[in-house]
Structure formats: structure tokens, C-alpha cells
Amino acid sequence: MTSTTSRRARPTAAPARAGSRTRSRWDRFGLPSLLLAPLLAVILGVVGYPIVRTVWLSFHEGEYLMTGAFNGVDNYTEIFGDPYFLAALLRTTIFAVVCVVTTLLISLAIALVLDAGSWAARIVTVVVLLPWAMPRVASGIIWKWMFNDQYGIANWLLVSLGFDSFKGYAWFNDGFASLVAITIAVVWHSVPFIAISMLAGLRATRGEVLEAARVDGAGFYQQLIRVRLPMMKPLLTILGVMSTIFAYQSFDHFLVMTTPPGGPSHSTEVLSLLTWLQAFTVLDQGVAAAMAVVTFVLLAGITAVYVKLSKEGT
Amino acid sequence: MTRRLIVYPAMVLICVASLFPFFWMIVTSLKPDTEIFTVSPQFIPHEPILSRYTELFSGAIPRQFLNSLLVAGATTVITGLIALLAGYALARFKIPMKKYLLIVILSIQMLPQTVLVIPLFVVLRNTDLLGTYQGLVLSHLALTVGLATYMLRSFFMDIPVSLEESAMVDGASRMKAVRLVVFPLVWPGLAASSIYGFITSWNELMFSATYMQQSSRETLPVALQQFFSSYYSDWGGVMAASVIFTIPVVVFFLLVQKRLMQGMVAGAVKG
Numbered sequence: 001m002t003s004t005t006s007r008r009a010r011p012t013a014a015p016a017r018a019g020s021r022t023r024s025r026w027d028r029f030g031l032p033s034l035l036l037a038p039l040l041a042v043i044l045g046v047v048g049y050p051i052v053r054t055v056w057l058s059f060h061e062g063e064y065l066m067t068g069a070f071n072g073v074d075n076y077t078e079i080f081g082d083p084y085f086l087a088a089l090l091r092t093t094i095f096a097v098v099c100v101v102t103t104l105l106i107s108l109a110i111a112l113v114l115d116a117g118s119w120a121a122r123i124v125t126v127v128v129l130l131p132w133a134m135p136r137v138a139s140g141i142i143w144k145w146m147f148n149d150q151y152g153i154a155n156w157l158l159v160s161l162g163f164d165s166f167k168g169y170a171w172f173n174d175g176f177a178s179l180v181a182i183t184i185a186v187v188w189h190s191v192p193f194i195a196i197s198m199l200a201g202l203r204a205t206r207g208e209v210l211e212a213a214r215v216d217g218a219g220f221y222q223q224l225i226r227v228r229l230p231m232m233k234p235l236l237t238i239l240g241v242m243s244t245i246f247a248y249q250s251f252d253h254f255l256v257m258t259t260p261p262g263g264p265s266h267s268t269e270v271l272s273l274l275t276w277l278q279a280f281t282v283l284d285q286g287v288a289a290a291m292a293v294v295t296f297v298l299l300a301g302i303t304a305v306y307v308k309l310s311k312e313g314t
Numbered sequence: 315m316t317r318r319l320i321v322y323p324a325m326v327l328i329c330v331a332s333l334f335p336f337f338w339m340i341v342t343s344l345k346p347d348t349e350i351f352t353v354s355p356q357f358i359p360h361e362p363i364l365s366r367y368t369e370l371f372s373g374a375i376p377r378q379f380l381n382s383l384l385v386a387g388a389t390t391v392i393t394g395l396i397a398l399l400a401g402y403a404l405a406r407f408k409i410p411m412k413k414y415l416l417i418v419i420l421s422i423q424m425l426p427q428t429v430l431v432i433p434l435f436v437v438l439r440n441t442d443l444l445g446t447y448q449g450l451v452l453s454h455l456a457l458t459v460g461l462a463t464y465m466l467r468s469f470f471m472d473i474p475v476s477l478e479e480s481a482m483v484d485g486a487s488r489m490k491a492v493r494l495v496v497f498p499l500v501w502p503g504l505a506a507s508s509i510y511g512f513i514t515s516w517n518e519l520m521f522s523a524t525y526m527q528q529s530s531r532e533t534l535p536v537a538l539q540q541f542f543s544s545y546y547s548d549w550g551g552v553m554a555a556s557v558i559f560t561i562p563v564v565v566f567f568l569l570v571q572k573r574l575m576q577g578m579v580a581g582a583v584k585g
Contacts, residue, residue, distance in 0.1 A: 027488065028407070035403035038396045039419075039463055046434065046456040047422055053433035067436075113324045116317060124325050126571055127332050133567035134336070135517040137535045138556040141542055142335045145342065145549055151351050153338065188335070220317075245424050252519045256539055272520075275428040280524055285432055292428040303424040 051296070058293045062285030075290035084266055085274065085291065092270040095179060096247035102187050103194055103243050104236070110191065111198035112224070125196065132192035140256030143185035147171045154181075175267025178258060182268070185253050190246060194239050201235040202228060245299055251276065271295050339560070343367075343553035350550055366554035374537065375558060381447070381526075382533040383562075386515040388451045393458040393511035394504055400459075401466030401507075402492070406475070422460035427520050430456055438525055445529040453521040458514050462507035469503025470496070506573035513563050534559045 058075055061068030079085045110128060114121045131139070146153045149170040158166035171177045205228040213227045229236070251272040255261050261277060262269035269277075275295065279288035342350055343366055345359040404412065434453050435444070443449030473496055481491035519535040526532040527540075538559055542552050 031488070032403040032407035032409055035399040035407075036409070039400035039459060042396060042455050042459050043418065043422065046452055047425065047430065050430045050433035050437070050456075051425075053436070054429050057432065109324075110328055113321055113328065116321045118321065120322070120325055124328060126568070127329050129571055130336065130564065130567070131332055133513065133563045134560050135535060135563060137517070137519055137538050138339070138560050139335065141538070141552055141556055142339045145553070146335065146338065148549075151353075151355075151549075153355050156353075156355055188331070192332075242424075249426050251427065252517075252535075255519065255523075256542060259543070272426065272428050276431065276520060276524075279428075279432050280435075288428075289432055292426065292432065295426045296429045299424055299426055300421075303421050 054289045054292050054296075057285055057289035060286050062287075062289065064283050067285065071286070075286045076294075078287055079290050079294070084269060087266070088269045088271055088274045089294075091179075091268075092248055095183065095250070095270060096244050099183055099186055099190070099247040099250075100240055100243045102183070103190050104240060106187065107191050107195035107198050107239075110195040111202050114195075114199050115202045125199070128195055129192045131188055134189070136189060136252035137256055139189055140185055140253040143181065143188070143253075144172070144257045147181045172258065173264060175264065178264075178268045182250075182253050182257050185257065186247065186250055189253075190243055194243055197235065197239055198232070201232045205231045241302055241305055245302055248272075248295070248299060248302075336560075339553050339556055343550060343557050345550065347550060366550050367558075370551070370554055370558065375555065377530065378532060378534050378537040379558065381531050382516055382535075385447055385450050385454065385533055386512050388447065389454040389458060389515035390508045390512040392451065392455060393462045394508040396455075396459050397462035397466045397507050398500075398504055400463045401470055401503075402496075404463070404467045405470035406478075416464070419460045419463055422456070427457070431520055431524055434521070435524055444525055445531060447531060450522060450525055450531075450533070451515075453525065454511075454515040454518060457518065458511040462511055465507040465510065466500070466503050469500050469506075473499050502573045505570055509566050509570045512566060516563055 057067060059070060059072060061071050061074075114125055114128070147155075149155065149168050149172075152171075154171075155166045155169055158169075169177075171181045209231070210223060210227055213223050218226065249272055250270060254268060254270055254273045255276075258264075258268045262273050271291065272295070275288050275291040278284055278291060282288075341357065341359060344362040344364070345356065346361060346363050349356050349359055349361070403409065404416065409415065430453070434456075438444045438446075438449040438453070441449075443452070477495050477499075478488070478491045481495045482488060486494070517535060519539065522533045522536045523539065526536055538552075538555055541555060545551060
């Protein structure tokens, strides 16, 4: 846009101007289309088409990875009558909420510590980020080792602190205890990104308003609760929704840390794991597609909130 | 003064919590079994051994490492190219329905992988790409292009348009202006979004486990997950494999962490 005006202002000979006119049309339509083409091809091919295909599959029979006859909403009535699916839906939701609340609180604490600022804060910031870079499969394995019943460092620490009942405690023999261990592993992995985003948010609140509050005699907590957190509300909402969505999608930690996947006896099955097992172990594609669509609709709802809130934020 | 008394111990605690799993992974991989399976943990190996690494390197790990490197490398390059072109277009041109396009690009990041995994399996099977590098790279692009494009767009937007314009007024073509003036400035952004693509692809498990199983082309996350589910009592070996798997990402990450976080935070915050 602006480039065409500046070029028009330039005094040139007539042939050159004619040339620049064709170039400006090219600039306005041809070039951007060409530049966007690869992205659009990827979006349509490996994102758009699969979504449509999954929705379509969810209304068909699908066994052994072959698509069968149209069966209306049978797959949906099946999964909503399936206690394992309903349990997984509820379990994933609770898991997500716990993960998000813990992640946000720990991240805020870390961000506040780093925001207090000192020569050490810069190094600690990099250290804080490191867990994010560790592959999830590797972190799942390491946490499973640390929660080992006989030789795990977690039980050793708990016993040393006086909780004798954790001597030889088998975390992964029980659904609830497994979920606690997995939650810790997932939170460890998701805190870095959220904490650093919050740190950026906290730094942005420094300024006249905060200074005024300080002059008026507001203490650290008053500044935080009355001034800084309200100023960060759009960011906090977005981070909350983002981490909710990531928690809902947790897959790697569950596949690695539970044996058999989702066990013992279905007690750690979450949506993504159940869907994947349904598609590639049970080999019932239609039902798996219906589960995927339910997850998709759920997350689309959350994403819609995200988009709406982030628009209000700017 | 009281604040310092809280802040410094807190920083120590944060560092310990962040680093301990890394430390424990490395230490365990270096300890002989007699030192791993002890009632009270040994924090420093008395007789460190490297035999687990030499064993792994004489097995399938080098091949799997190479597979991962190939897939992640190709994903990185292609993601970088696509995001570079599209990011420039979205930052500089008036595009119809740009607002909605941006929303779509951001929403891709929020998409559950389970929605993509089944139809992509069908597509890859029908095109004979199941178990191939190309097939896996294609599926990984679905996970990387959205945020990478968004990141690069915000980097381009930070570069003043006037720079290009003045180059074009001086007679340079747009291509030349971009190549000589804009590209050197956006280079860090390209590095950041490429590394983001690399880390995503290197770590990805669900697609890899579905499309690459039982294949000589299987990547590290799949190999590690399978190794772990069949030899889960060989903790030393599993830890050594995890170290090999973790090192490249951590190195890459440390190289560009500042730019990468800038880009990702921008993606999250500017919405």
C-alpha cells in the first residue's frame, strides 16, 4: 500500500511508470498470494482436510482402519453411553484444572522472584526455561524413575522428611497416585513457558501507576493484588486458557508413565490416550473419530474464549 | 533486606527443582547397577561407567538419532521457508480477511492432535508414505507452521517499512530490498521460529509412534518409548538413551533461548 504511493511520488519516465503500474498490481495481488500459497497448502492439506475427514469418519463405521457404512450418530451414542469414555472425559477435565491452577500459581511465584531482579535473575531465567526443552518422553521416563517404589528419590525424600508410610510406596499401582505423579511431571514441563510469559507481563506493569501506588504507601502484596494482577488480567486469562488446552492434550507423559497405557485397569485413561488407543489398538476408527470430534469441539470452545479475550486485551 | 532473604533462597529452590531431573538423569546413566539400586540415593557416582553409552552407540540408536535429525531438520527448513514467506506477506500486505486468517493460524496451535492423527494415517497409507521420512515431516508441518508464521510476522512487523521503501525508491526491486535490507534484520526471528520447529518435531511422539512403528526409519521418541516399555527395569540404559535424546534440544535451546522466548511470548501475548 504505502510502497505504491511512495513509488508514484518518484518522478520517472513514462515507460518506467507503466512498468511500475503492472508491478504494483503484481505487488498487491500476485506476490502476497504467491507468498501465502505454501502456508495455505499446508493448512488445507494437513490440517483442514483431516478435520473434515475426522468429522466425516465419526458418522461412519470404521473397523480395522477401513471406513465402513454410514451409521448416523451411532458412534456418538456409543461413546456417551461408555463409562470408560465418560470417566476419561471427567478425569481429563479435573486433571486439566489441577494442572492449570498449580502451573499458574507456581509460575506467578517464580515470575515474582525473578522480577525482584538482581544479577542472578538473568541466569536463573535461563535455568527456569530448561525443563521446557527436555523432550516430554524423556521427562516422563525420568519422573517415573524418581517415583520408583524401591529406589525412587521421591520416596526417599518423603521418608527422610518423616512420612514413613511412603517407604516402598508404589505410586503406579493406584490410579490416583499415578495421576499425582503424572501431574507433577506435566507441571514441571509446563511451568517454564508460563512463568517467563508472566515475568514479561509483570515487567510491563512497572510504570507510573505502580509508582503512584508505591508513593501512596501500598505494600508489596497490595501493589500485587490491587494494581499489578488486575493490569495483567488479559495475559493471565490467555495463559490460563493456553495451559488448559495443553493439559487437555497431554499424551506423551501418560503413554510413557502408565503401564499398560491408561492403566492400572483404565484408571489413568485421558481423552487423547483413549482416542489413540481406540483408533490404533482397538482399531475402531469411527468411535475414535467421534471421541476426537468431542475433544475438538471442547477445545474449540476454549479457543473461542481465548480469541475473544485476547482481542479485548489489545 | 527481608526481601533478599526470601528471594535468594527461592532462586536456589527454583534452580534445584528445574535442574534436578537433568542431574539425576545424567548421574543415573553413569552409575553401575550396584550404585543405582541402593536404598539411600548416591548423588555422585563412585565408579562412573560409560559402558551404557558405548552399548547404545553400537545398537540401533545412531540410526534412530539420524532418523530424528533428518525429520527434524527437514521440518525445520520447510517450516522456516513457509513461515518466512507467509510471515512477510501477513506483515506487509493488505490481504482480504487477514483477521480471520490470523485467527486460523493461531487456532492451529490449539488443535488436538487426535483430530489429525487418524485421517493423516489414512492419507499417508493411501499415498504409500506410511513409515517414510516425507510422511512424518508432512504431519509435523501441521504442528509447526502456525506458530512459526505468527512469530515471524511479529518479527517483520518490528522492522520499519520505511527501510524497504527507501531501498525501493533508490531503485531496488522488492526482492532485492528484502534480501539486502529486511532479511539481515529478520534473521534472528527466522532462527527462533526454525528452532521452535526443530524442538517440536524432535520431541513429537503421537504421530511418530503411529506412522513410524516397526520401521528402520523410526525416530528417537518412538524408539525410547518402546525401549522403555520393554526394558523398563534397565534404568541406567534408559537414562543414557534419554540423555542422548535430550542433549541436541538443550544445546539448540541454549543457543537461541532469548530470541525463541521473545517470539513465543509475542505469539502468546499479542494474540
